[in-house]
Amino acid sequence: MSELPKAIANIDVNAELSLAKRRHGYSWWFNLLCLSIASLSVVVLVLLLVSIGYQGLGSIDATFLTASHDPEDPSKAGMSPAIIGSVLVCVLCALTALPVGIGSAIFLEEFKPTNRYLKLMHGFVQLNISNLAGVPSIVYGLLGLTLFVYMFQVFGKLEQNAVSGVDFWGVRRYYQLLSLDQSSTVLVPMVDSKQTTYKVTQSIAGFNGKEQPIQIQVWRRGEAKPTDPEVLSRTVRENASGGLLEIYSWYYFRLPFGSSFLAAGLTLALVILPIIVISSQEALRAVPPSLREAALGLGSTQWQTVRGVTLPAALPGVMTGAILAMGRAIGEAAPIFVVLGGNIGKRTGPEHLMDSCVTMPILIFGWAENPVESYRELAAGAIIVLLVILLLMNSVAVYLRQRMNQLSG
Amino acid sequence: MNERITLPTALTDKRFKSTSTSRLSERLMVALLGGFAFLTIAISAAIVFMLVSESWNFFSSDYVKFSDFFFGTRWTPLQVTDIERVEFGIWPLLSGTIRVTAIAMLIALPLGLMTAIYLSEYASRPVRAVLKPVLEILAGVPTVVFGYFAILLISPSLQLISPSFDTFNATSAGIAVGILCLPMVCSLSEDALSAVPRSLREGVYGLGGTRLDTSLKVVVPAAMSGIVSAFLLAFSRAIGETMVVALAAGTLANFSFDPRQQSQTMTGFIVEMLKSELEYGTVQYYSLFGVAITLFAITFVMTLMGQYVRRRYQESYQ
Secondary structure (H helix, E strand, O other), X not given: OOOOOHHHHOOOHHHHHHHHHHHHHHXXXXXXXXXXXXXXXXXXXXXXXXXXXXXXXXXXXXXXXXXXXXXXXXXXXXXXXHHHHHHHHHXXXXXXXXXXXXXXXXXXXXXXXXXXXXXXXXHHHHHHHHHHHOOOHHHHHHHHHHHHHOHHHXXXXXXXXXXXXXXXXXXXXXXXXXXOOOOOEEEEEOOOOOOOOEEOOOOEEEEEOOOOEEEEEEEOOOOOOOOOHHHHXXXXXXXXXXXXXXXXXXXXXXXXXXXXXXXXXXXXXXHHHHHHHHHHHHHHHOOOHHHHHHHHHXXXXXXXXXXXXXXXXXXXXXXXHHHHHHHHHHHOOHHHHHHHOOOOOOOOOOOOOOOOOOOHHHHHHHHHOOOOHHHHHHHHHHHHHHHHHHHHHHHHHHHHHHHHHXXXX | OOOOOOOOHHHHOOOOHHHHHHHHHHHHHHHHHHHHHHHHHHHHHHHHHHHHXXXXXXXXXXXXOHHHHHHOOOEOOOOXXXXXXXXXXXXXXXXXXXXXHHHHHHHHHHHHHHHHHHHHHHOOHHHHHHHHHHHHHHHHOOHHHHHHHHHHHHHHHHXXXXXXXXXXXXXXXXXXXXXXXXXXXXXXHHHHHHOOOHHHHHHHHHOOOOHHXXXXXXXXXXXXXXXXXXXXXXXXXXXXXXXXXXXHOOOOOOOOOOOOOOOOOHHHHHXXXXXXXXXXXXXXXXXXXXXXXXXXXXHHHHHHHHHHXXXXXXXXXX
8 A cells, every 4th residue: 555645645735725726816817917908008099099089180171181381370271291292202212212221131131141251241230230220210310411411511501592502403593583564574594603693784695484585675764665565574674683593403403402302301211221121131031941942943043033032922021011111201200300490381392302391290290389279289180191191001011911922822 | 885975955055145144143233232231331330420520529619528518417508598608418408318218118118018928928819919900000100199199188187187297297208208119118028928939838837837927937037038128129219219208398408307397308409409590510509419429329328238138148949
């Protein structure tokens, strides 16, 4: 007859049972605690959406979507320049950040070096990208400010009502003068860029208001005024003085960029570049190595493998990451605020590369800090529009992912 | 038997057309992609160069003393117009940042970690299907929206609880920043928790452990490096957060640790300075780069530490 070991025989079953019950009780309570804390985030999201919806839904109407900011009357103010501005800035940002980001990701994932020193470099680039992802966006804004807006003042300072900076293409400068019929203007081409005003003393070749070439006549005091309205419209008073008029094409390019659309787009590209690199790398890493090995075994070069096999297989993931990064870009306010300033009064979207522009987050910021209550309600309305756009972008991402999965599967 | 074997022409004629061109295009592509990768290094270099050269303009000015900057408790470049009497001491801004960040971390770290534990250890499939998208949506909400939320709802609620809160105060900004960091803490910690192998959990269950024992005594310690690195990244994000504090934390730079008062943070000061009329080139304007380099140094150290912790203390189960 064997005896039970003392350790087992001496167990007080009831005590053990109550202990076990208590432990399960703790676990149950902990479960409840976790659940309530986890559901807190649902509560916060609901609170956020409901409070902003309550505050802002009333201000959304046709005027709100088509008008521009009105500093006097909140009921006439709208956000159309901001919507156009945000979309265009985002497009510019995608055009620059996507190729560079996806390219770097491919380089880091698919062209891993075997040489010891190159390996070290490779690791350094990788570390550097994770560090870039942790840099606050306002620091990128300051980089954009010094690198794009002022360019360390290498090309001089931009000034109002003067020719400044170094122009490359896309601008025509004239002196604008009022003609005798008081309703049309004539343009004299600018010769000396230091001279910002011009006095007419003699007949000169120039242009009319629509930039068609004309001969500008001069009328001197005491002479009879011409009667023909055509001649009248190209005749100016002697010694009439004209101010500077600059006409830009959309591709106008100048150094430094100034507080411009181009500078804003490039700064935003810097902000989202590390995000794109990291998400594309993850997508590339998820492609099974067997696919690559098959392509390499058939004799394709590494780049042929990437182009024909790896990249198409990783495309859904890359696209999803890119769209999420774009969502981040469209909602990013701090870097754009640093580069463009907080001015929200612009009445149109950006018209050329060097034009200033308003984006939705800047408009929301400008309205939200306005002490007038009705502007704060407009800010809530603008937030709703911004969130709807973000939601649309995210659903496109989800749709793309599913579509691609179906195609490849 | 001694018949000569003739090779197929494809093998004798070895002038494969594609080889030379594809080798060239291969080289070109590698160079291009490598150029893109080095561009990211150039960006880092540009950030450091920009911060150092522009803040040098500030630190080398006659009106600024290094010791005053790091130990001074008054910061008045926006309030005092006479440059002789402006005081540059970083501590008011630093104390503002510390107040806001501390409150944000008090919210984001415990809540984020608990949510992550729930998602990885307890949640059933349907609960997960609700919680995950909610957290993703929260993570995608622009920061300026949280700033608006802070002045719309959080600040008035705080004032309702206790009238001693200012309209703009560190607590409401801190709560909003905390909400903003929560999804990040949660998803990073959850990644770390779910990377812990199943066998460890099964071991605990086999020994008679409850879910509480499993999650708190085994899974969380095993994932500690990932969790700490998530905390550090969230901390660095909270310090650099701009739009929320610009809207909700107020514009008064005072050296205090009272969370009910206004508190201008480092990022908040940069925004205020850019809004002001001061010209590029004045000492006051350059002071923003002095603040920015301090901010960059803090976040950079945090990020590096986060990566170090994750790599150095990562437990591997092979």
